Amino acid sequence: MAAKAIGPVRRSFAPWNDPNAKPFIEFRNVTKTFGDFTAVDDLSLGIYEREFFALLGPSGCGKTTLMRMVAGFEEPTRGHVLLDGQDLVGIPPYRRPTNMMFQSYALFPHMSVWENIAFGLKQDGMPKADIVARVDEMLTLVKLEQFAKRKPHQLSGGQRQRVALARSLAKKPKVLLLDEPLGALDKKLREETQFELTDLQMRLGMTFLIVTHDQEEAMTVADRIAVMDRGKIIQIATPAEIYEQPNSRYVADFIGDINLLEGRLSSVGAGGAKLECVGTGATVDVAQDVSARVGDQAWFAIRPEKVTISLTPPADPNVNAVSGEVWDIGYLGDVSIYHVRLATGATVKSTITNTTRLVERPITWEDKVWLSWTRDGGVVLTR
Structure with missing residues (x-):
C-alpha cells in the first residue's frame, strides 16, 4: 500500500512506494570527476517510468553532469547508468532513446x-510522408500550427x-531531458509554461527529467x-514532503522561506520533543519523533506562514508563544511579511495573507506583538 502523501499531489502516481517497482533510469554508485574536482560523488538514484523528476540545486552541485551522463555527453568515472535495464556506458548519444532540450x-x-x-x-x-504527419502532430501538440512557416527570430521567447x-519530442524518445528549459522566459510566462509542461508530460505518458536551480519551478512541475x-x-x-518535512x-x-532557530x-519521547531554544528564549514543544538524545544540539525550523502574529497573547494555552x-x-x-525582533535579539518572520483591499494595517512598525504556532507547525532538525 502506498504511503499517505503529505500535502496535495498532482495525480495518483507513486511507483517509488512500491517495493516491486523497478526504476526506469538508474544511477548505481556513480562518480564523475574532472581532474581533481568531483562533480558527482558515489551517487545512487532511481527514476521511474512516466515520472516527472527534478534535479534541484545551486550551480556546481552536479545536477547537469548527471543529466549529461544520461544523454551520453559524459561518461561516469565509476559506476553505472542504466536506462530500462540497459547499461548506457559506451553507447553514443545518437543511439540512446533520449533527447535533450x-x-x-x-x-x-x-x-x-x-x-526545425x-x-x-x-x-x-x-x-517524407511520415515526417509530414509527425511534424504536423507536434505543431498541434504545442499549439503552433499557424507559425509553421516563420523563422525563429519572428517568434516570441515562449x-x-x-x-x-x-x-525534442518529434523523435518520440523514451526520456526527455530538460536542461533549465524555461530560464530564458520572463517570470509570468515561465509560470504559465510550467503548467503546460506538466499537462503535456501527463498526456504523453513520457519520462521527463528536468535540471533546474529554480525551487518554484521544481515544486510546480515535478512528481x-x-x-x-x-x-x-x-x-x-x-x-x-520536501517543503513540510525537510531532512536537514x-x-x-x-x-x-524558513525560520531556523538553534x-x-x-x-x-514518543510523538513529541522539547527544545530549549536560544533564539526564542523559551522552550519549544514539537509534535515529532526525534532520533536524538536529550542534550543534543538541534534546530527548530518553521515556515513564516505557520507563525501567527497578533497584538494579544494567544488564548490557547497549548500553542507555543513568544513576544517581540x-x-x-x-x-x-x-502577502505581507513581518520581521519581529525578540528579546533575545533573534528575528522571526511571520506571513499574513492580504485578503482584503485598502484596509488600514492592524499591526504596524514598532508594535508589541505575540507570535504563536501549533505543536505540529514546525520540525526539529538534527543536521
Whole structure:
C-alpha cells in the first residue's frame, strides 16, 4: 500500500512506494570527476517510468553532469547508468532513446519552425510522408500550427521554447531531458509554461527529467525532487514532503522561506520533543519523533506562514508563544511579511495573507506583538 502523501499531489502516481517497482533510469554508485574536482560523488538514484523528476540545486552541485551522463555527453568515472535495464556506458548519444532540450533552445535560425522540427527526423531517414504527419502532430501538440512557416527570430521567447520542445519530442524518445528549459522566459510566462509542461508530460505518458536551480519551478512541475549539494543527493521526496518535512537545515533553507532557530533538546519521547531554544528564549514543544538524545544540539525550523502574529497573547494555552516587536514589514501584494525582533535579539518572520483591499494595517512598525504556532507547525532538525 502506498504511503499517505503529505500535502496535495498532482495525480495518483507513486511507483517509488512500491517495493516491486523497478526504476526506469538508474544511477548505481556513480562518480564523475574532472581532474581533481568531483562533480558527482558515489551517487545512487532511481527514476521511474512516466515520472516527472527534478534535479534541484545551486550551480556546481552536479545536477547537469548527471543529466549529461544520461544523454551520453559524459561518461561516469565509476559506476553505472542504466536506462530500462540497459547499461548506457559506451553507447553514443545518437543511439540512446533520449533527447535533450537546452536552455538556449539551439534552433537553426535559417530554417522555419516546420523545418526545425523536421530536422532530426530527416537525419534519421524517416519517409517524407511520415515526417509530414509527425511534424504536423507536434505543431498541434504545442499549439503552433499557424507559425509553421516563420523563422525563429519572428517568434516570441515562449514560442521559440515551444518549437524546441516540439523538436525534442518529434523523435518520440523514451526520456526527455530538460536542461533549465524555461530560464530564458520572463517570470509570468515561465509560470504559465510550467503548467503546460506538466499537462503535456501527463498526456504523453513520457519520462521527463528536468535540471533546474529554480525551487518554484521544481515544486510546480515535478512528481519528486532530488535536492543536491556538492555532488551528493541530500533528500529525495515529493514537493510537499520536501517543503513540510525537510531532512536537514540545508534543504529547509534552500526550499522556500524558513525560520531556523538553534537550541538543545530537553525532552525526547514518543510523538513529541522539547527544545530549549536560544533564539526564542523559551522552550519549544514539537509534535515529532526525534532520533536524538536529550542534550543534543538541534534546530527548530518553521515556515513564516505557520507563525501567527497578533497584538494579544494567544488564548490557547497549548500553542507555543513568544513576544517581540515589529522590526520591519515587507508588502508583496498577496502577502505581507513581518520581521519581529525578540528579546533575545533573534528575528522571526511571520506571513499574513492580504485578503482584503485598502484596509488600514492592524499591526504596524514598532508594535508589541505575540507570535504563536501549533505543536505540529514546525520540525526539529538534527543536521
